[in-house]
Amino acid sequence: AAWSDVFQGLLMLVVAWGMGLYLVFSLHGGPGPMFQAIDAARPGFLRLGGPGSTMSPMAYSTAILVSVLGFIMWPHLFMKSFTTSEQRIKQTVLAYPLFAIFLVPVLFIGFAGVLNVPADALENPDQVLPYMLTNLLPVSGWLFGLIGAGTLAAAMSSADAITHGAAVELTRDVILPLAPALTEREQVWIMRAAVVVIGAAAYWLAIFGAAGLVQLLLGAYGSIVQFAPLIYGGLYWPRATRAGALSGLVAGVLVNSYFQLVQPVTPLDINPGILGLLANVALFVAVSWVTRPASTEVGEAFLQA
Template structure:
């Protein structure tokens, strides 16, 4: 009956998170500015964990150890992009915050559509974002499902575990908006960071004597597992291109970009950017867990590599209470990102897709209702993809990055290139996204192992520049409002 205790701990954790999220939204005004941007009032600590929850997800807590276990040194790219991913935001994050404050934007596409005076661009960006979001939410649901499956000894099937996580997250996001996401991410962030360090060091010392001894034994038994290059799990070009796409695409994610609008001040935003690389330190012990399992767990027994963390705890004589706490931390990692993206997906669908198509704008109350309904809908779609899709967690993430990184040229053109035109950015984005998916769907062959998103990005820039020079420049007075922010 140990599994009942383990499951009980997880369910208690879910109740705590739900209560925190539900309480966060009490007594707040029923407006789009509040529901999406918290009336631009979030402080440094809350913003730090809100942004951190976006990376310390099922991808990090389950996919990270899974890659360390199955692909070895290829998992180091996670550390690289976590440390560097928000650095480019220093360049345009404060500008985006100023634009949001001045023109009352609450989404990424509102900024771009206004800069290039194009409803079509808003709709295109909304579609790109939503397609990528579905993959990202699916990633978190898969992680949650693994947790329940392991915790119950297989008694709770994959579909039911994913459904439980979906219901809890949608419930508090529905009522509390971005404040619910922020408050729960602070709680979940502290919980999973502490747990990660305890776990990673425990496995390294208990199974091998020390992290040094662990890597020494792995190098002796599997020499290529700790290397990147020809003859290893990942060659140089795929590794480098995956890292580059992740770094460039990280701050392009709409749910992260939009957080520039929630900061109480530009100083708070810059502090968050400066401190954000510390989350890479928190990921070190998570990878230790995957490496620790290499010489301990038979891949045939494990099944999916993403199950390595929960499997090791469920099968190594830990108390059911300890197993429950660890699995709850893994669930926290998944939910802290799932809630952020689910909230953003609903906001983007309503503000960037529905609103531009309507002749008569929604009232604040109507728009908020639409967002809440959209939150439910996108969570449900992602749930179906999680149940019937077969990709690994990290594969899902890399696929989503390939399309979302195509927003980088638009961002650069918005703030730094006055000669960019509406036709240029639209043609560039469409070219980059379509080419990325042509490679992903294997209609066009991948060149030299380069990530599809990076190939699409190069074409994107070329098309943007060429088409912009072939079309009339935009009104200088209008453009200067954004260039001179």
């Protein structure tokens, strides 16, 4: 599994760099001329809050914030973080920024289509790459296959870990406490069934959902970031209580869901996930102060583990 992830990651990076640079140089002659042309044709498009911008400075900043805080809250990531070695953590800290830099050309793909793809040509912005390859550039069949392989590599390397992590969390943290008599074999079958259900739900949202990939990601981050106060509070605040953590989590998810599903206009154009996080932290702290924490021995053993 580890070596397959390495191969998928390398293939994803090669395709991302190749396609990003190929499109930019073929359509614009390079990144510099591309951004100059965009700024000249659509003044303000590249400036947050400008006349042509699609996001306000507050919306953009809080979207970045919820992504940064929520990224490390995914169960499949912090499960690995809590079980890894100190040496492995140091290697990851050094290597991850390099990996993120390699993904920069992916952004070029979107910018390359700003002046070349008519606004009414796409049903969804996620279709910009196939449109440009089909209508603007002479591309052979093998290149389409390579792009498809790179896309699958990017999806599979994350999808397998996410679905398995979610299945484990559901089985061990939700179902097992309600049915502690379950055998190991029964737990394994529940996890397998959960993988199928979670994968089918994700497929349905991706194919039939109205939102694009960015909107789906921000929506997911809005809920997953609500685990942040629980994780950091449980690790570094001995006064944190179970009641405070659960009440904050529920409040954060409800606030985020309300502004995502019911009331799309948020105060000051703040990302719904950040509004939920503010409510989460406030209730977490307030309820923890008025409820009884676990015994000192339990807290010390957990913090020193």
